[in-house]
Amino acid sequence: MDVTQFLQRLHSTPHTAVTTAVAVAIGALFLILVKNLVHKRKPKSPPAVPGWPLIGNLLQLKEKKPYKTFSRFAERYGPIYLIRLGASTLFVLNSVDVAKEAMVTRFDSISTRKLSHALKLLTCNKTMVAISDYDDFHKTVKRHILSNVLGTNAQKRHRVHRDIMIENMVRRLHEHVKSHPLEAVDFRKIFQSELFRLSMKQALGREVESIYVEELGATLSSEELCQVLVLDMMEGAIEVDWRDFFPYLRWIPNRSVEMKLQRLCFRREVVMKALINEQKKRIASGEELNCYLDHLLSEASFLTDEQLRMLLWEVIIESSDTTLVTSEWAMYELSKDLNRQGYLREEIQGVCGPNKITEENLSQLPYLSAVFHETVRKHSPAPMVPLRYVHEDTEIGGYHIPAGSEIAVNIYGCNRDKKYWEKPEQWNPDRLVDDKLEPVDLYRTMAFGAGKRACVGAYQAMLISCTSIGRFIQEFSWNLRGGEEENVDTVGLTTHRLHPLHVLVKPIDP
Numbered sequence: 001m002d003v004t005q006f007l008q009r010l011h012s013t014p015h016t017a018v019t020t021a022v023a024v025a026i027g028a029l030f031l032i033l034v035k036n037l038v039h040k041r042k043p044k045s046p047p048a049v050p051g052w053p054l055i056g057n058l059l060q061l062k063e064k065k066p067y068k069t070f071s072r073f074a075e076r077y078g079p080i081y082l083i084r085l086g087a088s089t090l091f092v093l094n095s096v097d098v099a100k101e102a103m104v105t106r107f108d109s110i111s112t113r114k115l116s117h118a119l120k121l122l123t124c125n126k127t128m129v130a131i132s133d134y135d136d137f138h139k140t141v142k143r144h145i146l147s148n149v150l151g152t153n154a155q156k157r158h159r160v161h162r163d164i165m166i167e168n169m170v171r172r173l174h175e176h177v178k179s180h181p182l183e184a185v186d187f188r189k190i191f192q193s194e195l196f197r198l199s200m201k202q203a204l205g206r207e208v209e210s211i212y213v214e215e216l217g218a219t220l221s222s223e224e225l226c227q228v229l230v231l232d233m234m235e236g237a238i239e240v241d242w243r244d245f246f247p248y249l250r251w252i253p254n255r256s257v258e259m260k261l262q263r264l265c266f267r268r269e270v271v272m273k274a275l276i277n278e279q280k281k282r283i284a285s286g287e288e289l290n291c292y293l294d295h296l297l298s299e300a301s302f303l304t305d306e307q308l309r310m311l312l313w314e315v316i317i318e319s320s321d322t323t324l325v326t327s328e329w330a331m332y333e334l335s336k337d338l339n340r341q342g343y344l345r346e347e348i349q350g351v352c353g354p355n356k357i358t359e360e361n362l363s364q365l366p367y368l369s370a371v372f373h374e375t376v377r378k379h380s381p382a383p384m385v386p387l388r389y390v391h392e393d394t395e396i397g398g399y400h401i402p403a404g405s406e407i408a409v410n411i412y413g414c415n416r417d418k419k420y421w422e423k424p425e426q427w428n429p430d431r432l433v434d435d436k437l438e439p440v441d442l443y444r445t446m447a448f449g450a451g452k453r454a455c456v457g458a459y460q461a462m463l464i465s466c467t468s469i470g471r472f473i474q475e476f477s478w479n480l481r482g483g484e485e486e487n488v489d490t491v492g493l494t495t496h497r498l499h500p501l502h503v504l505v506k507p508i509d510p
């Protein structure tokens with residue numbers, strides 16, 4: 001019986017005005033209930049950014065920094081909206097609330113990824129802790145990376161490499177001042193090469209000055225290894241293949257992209273093979289080292305050769321990029337802001353006195369911690385989470401998100417969410433100095449993600465970045481080279497500065 005029949009039956013029986021009124025009221029209530037139920041069962045869709053037929057919003061995303069375009073859209077369409085990229089539907093999340101809801105509460109519905117063609121090739125179809133789906137492979141290899149490289153105990157074992165890295169950087173800065181006192185120093189050149197050395201030591205237990213790679217018929221230097229294993233791959237990861245947006249046109253060849261990616265993968269593969277083979281010979285001669293490769297070879301014999309290469313490469317590339325991005329931006333901001341530079345120096349002086357800063361001091365240095373977190377907030381080294389695939393219908397921010405669509409979490413947008421951050425475009429570490437905040441809390445901003453897939457390398461990044469910044473400020477005064485202030489453009493998958501930072505450094509009298 002529907003509502004009309006119900007009311008008709010009531011009308012056909014003898015009644016008074018009061019019973020009619022009661023019946024009408026019950027009917028109306030019934031209607032509202034039904035409407036609410038229907039409404040609850042299917043919440044509305046988020047606003048859609050208008051686009052073109054067939055291509056959707058593709059033309060609006062020509063710039064290779066989609067997070068910036070997404071943040072601009074958010075000003076008009078709100079924290080969650082829908083865009084169409086050819087045949088795929090993408091929901092973009094731009095505020096802390098909706099991003100956390102997706103990454104924590106709704107994680108089970110979005111725990112897989114649909115990768116671009118470039119990422120599929122470069123990650124050997126998700127053979128990495130960071131890019132794999134939330135499955136048994138992920139859980140097993142995450143245990144290995146934590147127990148051997150990134151967990152607290154593993155980081156204690158690798159401490160010696162971090163200490164050497166910092167000593168080397170400070171020595172090289174002093175050498176530069178001695179040989180070219182009036183010339184600006186290329187900060188990145190020093191930081192990048194020492195960070196790459198550290199990442200190789202964690203992976204292989206030793207420095208690799210050079211290695212002969214048979215398939216390339218060449219001996220590669222440490223710098224060339226960094227180019228092949230880190231820089232080229234980061235560039236390749238943003239390669240756009242238009243067929244990603246029109247899967248039904250995948251049969252049309254796209255030779256230039258295809259060949260570029262295959263070349264990158266080939267070079268990485270043969271270099272990793274050479275590194276692993278050399279290590280196997282060393283192990284066979286009875287020499288054991290405290291490193292990830294030796295651990296994987298003895299504890300994870302179930303891995304295929306390709307998996308072994310990829311997992312080892314993962315710690316090299318992840319250690320080498322975002323920590324550099326963070327430290328370079330932090331030194332840019334401090335070199336620009338002499339007051340805050342002075343304040344940080346005073347804090348360090350108060351805690352360390354005449355001694356060199358060490359990792360043990362970090363928990364007593366809230367301003368240094370604030371400098372680090374404010375830098376990863378404003379410059380969000382990983383500005384977007386690799387796209388998540390929605391494998392079952394779900395709801396985010398009160399909106400319906402259908403299975404088969406994709407989700408982009410715009411970390412850059414979340415870290416500039418005006419609801420959480422006053423004047424978010426300004427770099428202001430003072431906002432993060434609060435007695436209630438623990439200096440060691442790594443998740444004060446959205447920079448490291450949230451929930452089950454939050455960054456497991458945050459601790460390492462914090463240890464390296466904070467101790468280096470502290471030591472740089474203890475030993476030198478920092479000034480931007482003329483014209484450097486405007487060099488704020490970024491390039492790549494992370495917020496890598498387009499131009500390496502050039503600074504004038506002057507030793508501070510002890």
Ligand code: HEM
Pocket residue numbers: 129130131142145150315318319320322323326376380381382385386411446447448449450452453454455456457458460461
């Ligand atoms: C400032 C530096 C860093 C930033 C801003 C950063 C950012 C992030 C973000 C946003 C995620 C979450 C991705 C997602 O939800 O899908 C993530 C995951 C991850 N990061 Fe980092 N990261 C940094 C440093 C590192 C370092 C140094 C390493 C390793 C050497 C590392 C290894 C990983 C891994 C393995 C995951 C995947 C965790 C999982 O899926 O369970 N990260 N990172």
